[in-house]
Amino acid sequence: MAVAAYASLVSLAHVLDNVHCRAQLGRLHVDMKQIEYLEEGVNFFLKFLEVNSGRGEVNGDLWKQLGEVVFAAEQIIDFHVVYEIRLRYQGETGVSGLSAFKEDIEQVIDSIEYIKNEILAEEEVPKDVQPGKQPKLSEHGETSSVTPSDGKNTIVGFDEHEVAIMDVLTRDEPNLQIIPIVGMGGNGKTTLAKAVFDNQYIADHFDRCIWLTVSQEYKVQDILVGLLNDGKVKANDGNIDRLGESLHKELFKRRYLIVMDDVWSVQAWDDLRKYFPDNCNRSRILITTRLYDVAAYLGSSTYPMTFLDSEKSWNLFCQTTFGEKDCPYPELQEFGRGIVENCKGLPLEIVVIGGLLSKSDMSREYWESVAKNVSSFGNSGYDEHCLKILSLSYNHLPIPLKSCFLFLGSYPEDSKIVVADLTRRWIANGLIRAVDERSSEDIAMEFIKDLFARNLIFVRKQTIIGKIKVCGIHDLLRHLCLKEVEKEQFIRSPKVQDTKNDGAAVCFLCGDASPDDVIDVSKLIFPSPSGVSPPSICGSCRMMYSHITRERLAGIMSGSHDEFDFLHPTQARYVSVTTREDVVYVWPSLQLLWNLQTLKITVYEPSYQLVFPDEIWEMPQLRHLVVTPRMAIFPDPATATHAEGRESIVLEKLQTLSGIRNFNWTKDALDRIPNLNTLEVSYKSKGEGSTESSNHSLCNLIQLQKLQSLKIAFAPKNIAFPSSLKELCLERSTYKIPWSGLSIIGSLPNLEKLKLREATEGSEWYPVEGEFLRLKKLTIWYSDLVQWRADREHFPTLEALRLQFIDSLEEIPSGIGDIPTLHRIELEDCGPSAFDSACQIWEEQQSMENDTLEILVKYRWEWHPISKFIRQHESEHEDEEEFQHEDKNGDD
Incomplete structure (x- = not known):
C-alpha cells in the first residue's frame, strides 16, 4: 500500500500548494497555521517513503490507513473551496463555513500525527528525513554509479x-x-x-x-x-x-x-x-x-518463434545491461549467467532484468541478491514465473517511478501512448513531485527516459531530434501494472476526465461508450436543469471509484441546454472535451474546477468562436490550455473584473496556450504569463478583415524569455521573436517576409525547427553564413522560391529538409547534400527540376558511400524512397534502348 499512499501524498501536496496560493491572494479563507502543519506532516511521509522505498514496507495496514486519511483530506478541502467559490460567485462571503472546515482539518491532522508516531515506534527514521532535504532517489535509496543501457530496441539473436x-x-x-x-x-x-x-x-x-x-x-x-x-x-x-x-x-x-x-x-x-x-x-x-x-x-x-539458446540469451543480456557483447565485470559473470539461465530464453524477461541491472551499482552483493531472487522462481508455472521476473524490476523502482509506471495500466492494451499526454496526466493525477528548481514536466520526461532505459516501456515513435514522442508497454508488463493497481487500490479519485458530446451515451468520466449505470441527480452540487439528463458513468469507473461515498460534481452551464452542458468532478485536473456543437461561451463557472491544470477542447465543424470567461485568469494551477481548431477568444486581463483590494493572480505555471485568436499581447497580459513555453495564435485572415492596421502588440512577445515554441497564423507586421525560441512556425502570413528578411529569424541562437507556409515572398534566397547555426529541421510550404543558393556552411547542423508545393524551384542546392548531419529530405508536389536535383544529390551521396541520407518523395498519398523512382527510370530507359536495338536489327 506504500505506493498508493505515496501517490496520494504527492497529490495532496499539490492541493495544499494551491490552497496556500489562493489564501495568500485573498481568494480563500483558511487557517494558515493548520495548512502549514498539514504540509509538514505530508512532507515528512513523502521523504520517509522516498528514503525507505528500497527497504520494504513498515506496515501495510498503516500505509493503507494513511492513504485513506489523505484521500479524506482532499475531499474535505475540495468541498470547502468549492463552497466558497459558489458563495463568492453569488456575491456572498465564505467565512461562515470556516469553523466546520477547521474542525474537519483538525481531525485529519490528528490522524496523520497518530500514524506518524506508530511508524516512528516501528522504524528508526533515517537522517535524510529532515525538513528541507530531498533524499537521493535510486533503486537502493543510494546514489548509483550506473553504466546504463543505451535503451535501444535490440534484436540480438533474431x-x-x-x-x-x-x-x-x-x-x-x-x-x-x-x-x-x-x-x-x-x-x-x-x-x-x-x-x-x-x-x-x-x-x-x-x-x-x-x-x-x-x-x-x-x-x-x-x-x-x-x-x-x-x-x-x-x-x-x-x-x-x-x-x-x-x-x-x-x-x-x-x-x-x-x-x-x-x-x-x-x-x-x-x-x-x-x-x-x-x-x-x-x-x-x-x-x-x-x-x-x-x-x-x-x-x-x-x-x-523459438526461445533463445543460452549463448544468444547471454549476448542479449550483455547488450541490454552493458551495451557490449560481453560482461566487462568478471566478478559478476557467474551471477549474470545464472540470472540469464533462469529467464529460460524469453527475450522480454532478459531485457527487463537487464534494464534493472543496468541501473544498478554493479556491486557483487546486489547481483547476488538478484540472482537468488530469480532462481527462487524456477519451480513456478510459466505465467507466474514471467510475472515474478517482471515484478522484480518493478519492486526495485524508486517509489516516485513506481506510481508513474502503474498509471500505464490505465491505457488500453496495445495503446499508442502519446508521451506529452501521458506526462500531463501524470502531473494532473498528482504523481509528479516537483523538487529543487526543476519543473514537473522536466521530471516527468526524466521518468519517461528512465522507464525506457529499464526496458519497461518501448518507443513507438520519435521526433526528428530523437525525443520519445509515442511509447507503448508490453502486454505482460501491463498485466503486471493491473495486478499491482488492484493490490494497491492505486487510483483513488477521478482527476482526469474525457468528455465527448456527440449525441452518444458515454461515461462522463472516461468518455467510454455504452455506460451501464447512471449517477443520481441528487448528488450534484449544482442541480441539473429540467430537460437535461443526469450524467452517465460506466461500470469500470463505478468500480474504480467505489470507495467514494458522495460524488463531487459541478454542473457547468452556458446559455442554453443545447450549447455546452457538461458535468465535471470539481477535483478534475485534466479535462478533455470533444464536441460537435457550436460553442459561443465556455462555462462562466469554470473556476469551480479550482485544481484544473490541463484543459483541451476540440470542436468539430464549428461555426462560432469559443469565448473564455474572465475567470480563466483566476486559475493559478493552469498549465496547459489547448483549443482545436484555432478559434478561442481569450479575455483581456485588464478588463477582467476583480474584487476591490485583491491582488491579480499571475499564472506562473501556465506553459501552453494554443488555439487563441486575435489576442492583444499587452505588457500587462504578458506579465501574467511569464513562464509560457508554447504559444499558438492566429489572427483574422484577409477574408475576415485585414489586420494590417490592427495593433496586437506582437512586438511585446520578446518579453517571453522562456518561450520555446511559437506558431502564428495570418501574422501581421511587427513581430519580435524572443531569443529563447527553439521552434517557429509561420502560416499564411498576412505580411509576407522577404527572403532577405529571414536574417532576423536566422539569428535566433536556439532555433532548431523552422516551418514557413505561405509566409515568405520573393524568388531568390541567399542565406548568410553564420545564421541558422542550430537549425535541425526546415520545412517550406507553398512558396514562389525559384533560386536557392546554399551549402553546408549555411545550415551546418540541419538534419531534415521538407519541401512541399514549390513548383517553381529550379533546384535544391547540391551543397545541401554535403551537410554531415543531414539524414532526410522530403519532397511533396514540387516541380520536376527540384525532383531532378534531388536525384542528383542522392546519386552523388551514394557515390561517396553516404548511406545515411534518405530522400523520400510523396506519390499517391504515400512516401517512397527516391531510389525507387530512379530505378524505374533506368529500367524504362533500358527497355527503350532494347526496343530500339531490336527495331534496328529488324530493319537490317
Missing part, C-alpha cells in the same frame, strides 16, 4: 529469423500468402515483425506497407479505417461495407504487405479476409499471434 521471414515475404509465389508468426508473449514476435517491416529492402519490394495492431478487443470498422490510414485509426461513419470496399479498391492491383500484430482470434481474420484482394502479384499478410490454433487456421507456412 538475425536468422529476420532473414527467414524476409525470404518468405519476397519469394516468387504469386498468390496472396498469409504468414503467421506464433509464440508466447514476450518472445519477440512483434520485435521481429517490426524489424522486417522497417527493413529498406521490404519497403522497396512492396507498393504499400501497413502496420496495424489488432489486440483482443477490436472493432472491424476501426481496423478498416486504420488500414486505410496507414494504421492510424480515425473517426468513421461506422459503415463496414463502405469502408471495406474502399480498402479493396485501395489495395487492388498493388503489391501490398499488411502486418496485423497481436491477433487473438480467427474471427478477426474472418471479419477482414474478403477485403484483401489477391492480385497474384506476391502480396503478403504477416500476422503475429500467441495462439497456435489461430496460426494454424490462418496460414499453411506458420513460423514458430
